[in-house]
Amino acid sequence: MQQTQRRIGLFVLLVALYVAGGAYATELVGGPAKVALFWPGSGIALAGVMRFGARWALFVPIGGLLVHLLFAPVPLVFLPWSLASNFIGVLVGVSLLKRAQGNDPLTVDFGLRALAGGMAMAATSAAIGTVGMVQSGIIALDALPAAIALWFLGDLLGVASIAPAMLLALARRERRRVAGGTGYAAEPEQLLWNVAMATSYLLMAWGASLGGNYALGLVALPLGILVWSALRFPPLHTALAIAVTMLLIAGMAGMALAGYPAPVHARDSASLLSFLIAVAALPMILSFAMHQQRASAASLTQRANTDPLTGLANRNAFEEQVRAALAEPAAPPMALAYLDLDHFKLINDTASHVAGDSMIRGIAGVIEAHRHRDDLLARTGGDEFALLLRNCTPMVAEDRARALLRAIEGYRCGWDGRMLATPASVGLVACQPGQGDYAQLLSQADAACFTAKEQGGNRVCLASLDGGELLDRTAAMKWVVRIRESLEHHALELHCQSIVPLRPELKDGRHFEVLLRLRDPRTGELMMPGRFMPAAERFHLGTRIDREVIGQTLDWMEANPAAAATVRTCSINLSGDALIDDGFIGFVTERLRRGGFPGEKLCFEVTETSAVRDLARAQRFINEMRGLGCRFALDDFGTGFCSFNYVQALDVDYFKIDGSFVRDMDSSPLSLAVVRSINEIAHVLGKHSIAEHTETEAQRRALAELGVDYAQGHAVDRPLPIATYFAAPARGFWE
Template sequence: MRIPTPIALVVLTALYLGSCVLGETSMRMGGDVTLFWPAAGIGVAAVMRFGLPATAIVPAALLPYHLVISPVPGVFVVGSLLANTLGTLAGGWLARRSQGEDALDLASVVAIVAGGIVLAVLSAIIGVPALLQAGMMPGEGTLQAFARWILGDFLGVVAVTPAVLAVLRTGTGPVAVGVSPLAEESERLAWLTLLALSLLLMAWGASLEGEYTLGLTALPLALLAWAALRFPPGWTVGGTLGTILMIGVMTGQELSGFAAPRSVLDTLNLLGYLCILALLPLLLASTVLERRRASDRLVLRATTDPNTGLPNRQSFEEQVRHALAAPDSPPRALAYLDLDHLKVINDTASHAAGDAYLQGVAGVLRANLPKADLLAHLGGDEFGLLLHNYVPAAAEDRATDLLRAVASYRCAWEGDALATTASIGLVPFHATDGDYGKLLSQADAACFSAKESGGNRVCMASLHGDDGHDRTQAMQWAVRLREAIQRRNLVLFCQPIVPLQAVPGEDEGRHFEVLLRVRDHVSGELLLPHRFLAAAARFNMGVAIDREVVGATLSWLETHADLADVDTCSVNLSAEALVDESFIGFLVDRLRNGSFPAHKLCLEITETSAVRDLARAQRFIQQMRSLGCRFSLDDFGTGFCAFSYLRDLDVDYLKIDGSFVRDPHDSELAHAVVRSITEIAHVLGKQTIAEQVETDAQRMKMQRMGVDHAQGHYFRRPQPMAEYFATPQLRLSRDDSPQPSAPTPALASGPPGR
């Protein structure tokens, strides 16, 4: 409850006193009860605004009025004080208790009507007997006095209270808060002019003393309906109050042909009509207000991020497009800000902590930007900024300041201080420098470059340069890969792994590696791995591809068990798969529920991915080995090349990288590396596989150095899985060398792939 200030009490008391004088002197109708008592509306408005203590203005105004300005018998002074004070107290309390969040919404209007009824009835019950007791009216006029008192007070409440509340601004904010304006200033000026003309026309028409003069009040009523539909509600209640006051004064003074009612029926007709005239525009305005407010809330919800309260991606795009369409605009810059490690906060502290951190970062960014600059939350951990009137150097300085602010921000969460850094991609531009899509793509690409460079830095992109070309190409490949996965356009090829040290005549099953091709759904072209694997790694699509490849391989081998004389089937796994719990769960379930023997499946992991997180790689290998799977360490020799960790990695094969096998200069160093890897592998009980063997000379060198197996185009190019199993298995010839097969069609050619 707001306590009224002394100044507010003085002003309200003066208004109440003035309205008493107005009602008594200008709107008395041949009796002792006025046609219209505006003081009742002021009292209810004061209580709704300031609470029950504001009722004190009623006796404070009535005492000087009855004792000095308009002296009356003492009995009526007491009765009038009780009637108006208790009526205001009861009616104001009910209206205040039931009012809505704003002064003129529908709930508040209904509350004003209910409060007005209570005030009018209670005040009449006390006041009319006081009139009789004081001898101020004849006993036979009691019924008419009750009707006049009740309707006069009620009219005063419904006509005056909304207007006073509009000035006092009750509730949580100003009237019509959150509602977008509809009418221009010129329309409002035209409305005021027409309202004044309509009131003058109504007065002129009444002076002609026609029988249907009151019908001219339809003119201001129509204008009040116009205001209710087009303007904030304050215009409607102001116009309504002015119209009611004019009719009341002209009727009470019998000006311009307006005659005061002489009977109870005439009184009821006139006051009832005036009450309707006051209520209809008010109800229409409050209904329109709520509809417009609901519409604005929907728009706000559609254009605002609920967590940070900032404009969302859609709103940001609209405002940037508007800036691009503005001619002769000053230089601007589009910034794309991405938090570097929000995922760590989400994973360690919870997503609620991440949301709290985002809210704090939004506040930090807003506090460090001029009001003219636009800040939006684009989703996740990404923010968009439109910097106005910035040359490139100034925009970069501003972006650097924002990074410092983010880096220094600490968010308190359950006793911890959450913190991270951010990266910003920046694109300076003018209004004629392309469209929104190109701008955002360039800024995103620059931000990605900043993150790849270590984060917590600004990367400036040129709108006309090729800074984002690689990034854009990678994004296009990511889209094509996603489509290929959804359309099941991943094609499996196989390439044999041939034993070099096998005993001639020994019958073994097929040992092969599964390789991946992607069929383009538009051209039908088979795409080799070197064209898309970098994009897959860049956009974290490795696990999705691994699931499809493993699932399709096992399904094919299970379906064609009669053809698949398999000893070892090798399948590549990405580095992400080793630490992805969902993939591990998928693989375990697939092997347990499938018919393909797990001991025939060999999972290939690269040396660099295994050493990146040695402990997790060990757990993964142990978990899969418990099911019977075998392992190959791929591309061995190109990574850390530290033999000490081989004891900790329980793998079956070391695949010697092809760069040591096909050295163009017949390097002694390459040969020494191959010998060392082979000897250490044998000491540890592991076998070796030489990759990318392309000539018979390379095959013979590997065989002489003790390498156990070989793989490459010399033996057979990769073939589609069905074609591979339809081709006879490679066998050792009499001179202990496998017989190379004829090359397969050109679609399978190219660099060795995944």
């Protein structure tokens, strides 16, 4: 019922507007052609039918009939011609306009097509109407050409000046789009524009009152103000300004007001109408062009700041918004939340990445639903989100984060007959405006989130800017960045340290361990593994480093065959991750196959702590690598109390006695006993023993007396860059 009433109301409004336009036009009828100088009804008709459809075109003949009955009586024989001319004309114009692709009234293309449709409408209407004028005896046949031209131009002026304003005013969606646009002038400039436009009208009237042949040239003043509107204001503003201006100028000229002479000859009327059509059309086309430019710029900005999968703000937009919030001097307490989904990779691997995208969109909706109105939300990465919680204390922020995690845990995404779900972890950092910058806050929140995941996930970890553990984690993350850069640029440096025999019968070539160093590209400082390897292992970069060390070592040996020929055993440390990396053996196999360095000269050192995690898997790894000829050493042996229980399960060639026992042999009977026991067990099992961190001659003698096979430490030599190491004579039996 309400819809029907609304349609009736709109129909009546269109009829009323058409009648008002016709009443205005009847005041402008004159000259030998007896045609109205300006017909606003053509613009009203085109806009109304274009907006509501051909069925609404009946308001045109109804409105035309009322105009003739109330304001412009005509011979009865001419009435059908008049009504048919406007009715058929608007149907032709709208049909031509709708036939083309794209009906967005805020584009230059649509504006030009609307002008072409208006020309077709005006031409059809003029042809029918003027023929009716001749048939009904209103004009003579010889006045037909002038009547056609003036009818056509009068209708076209109505289309050019009235249709844009009508069409934009009737299209509510377009009004919202324009109202939400950016880059338009502020209110003070609009006020200044209003004053300028009113002044131009007054100057135009004042100039005409003074007389002269060039008074109409003052119409250029409103034209300039209209161009200003086209450049700085929304299209609807410009369209309304054009409509008012054309009604005013046509009225002043057609009714000879303010000193303007009324056009007497048809050519005078045609010249005036052609000029006014140009004045109406050009600013409107310019306004559409400027709006398209603004819309394109806004679209590019939105794409740059929006995550395409979820429609949320992306990382860059979120950073700008948070920096602005932190800069507010009187802002209430806030908290930055970093949310990461737990085990999301499993969904991608088992269900597909498309299913993962669907899950991400669903969880984004869950977070959005739980977001307070003033909170800022963004998707910052694959399965990562960030929230700035406003106006909340740390306790409140933690409660809100827990509620959000419960909602995410309860969310289910249907996919291919299955219900997918995943929990999440949140890291929180409470902050005050001016306290810490965005990068520091995000780093702390990310570190707190990582801590939450390490603790089992599906929990909230609240951090503070001075939290020691989280600062340590942040430092580790910075190390990870530096390590990755070094790996990408092959910037790791290799050093070598000799492992020398303590018995002469073992002397048969260079035996050394490859040691890793990292040179800081900014300071040139050479950093020991103890500074960066904990971070590398914590973030699972051990295997990448192992591959890099093996690759660089073999590259150097293959590039220096003479030095490689002196090598008996080249020992390389392996991380615990290498033992469980299914692709590591394939990497070593391929690298040895395409190189010239024999696998029999390689000895891989694994720590007992990494091997004991999964003895069966470690032994399988050793067996497969032995198939390539490689040997093995059990590094840091003796640090675990259960060491002696599993030595038989690991088929290694060397036991490397942990340096802590070697250093303390002189002062600790227990350390001496451990060294003696490890050496004896090694010999019982047919293995060789190596004493790490041998620093003094006294330790060497004690080790030799115990029957230890090899020694390694500063008492032998210090680690040297690989090229320098091979440039020096080989260290043999330590006498």
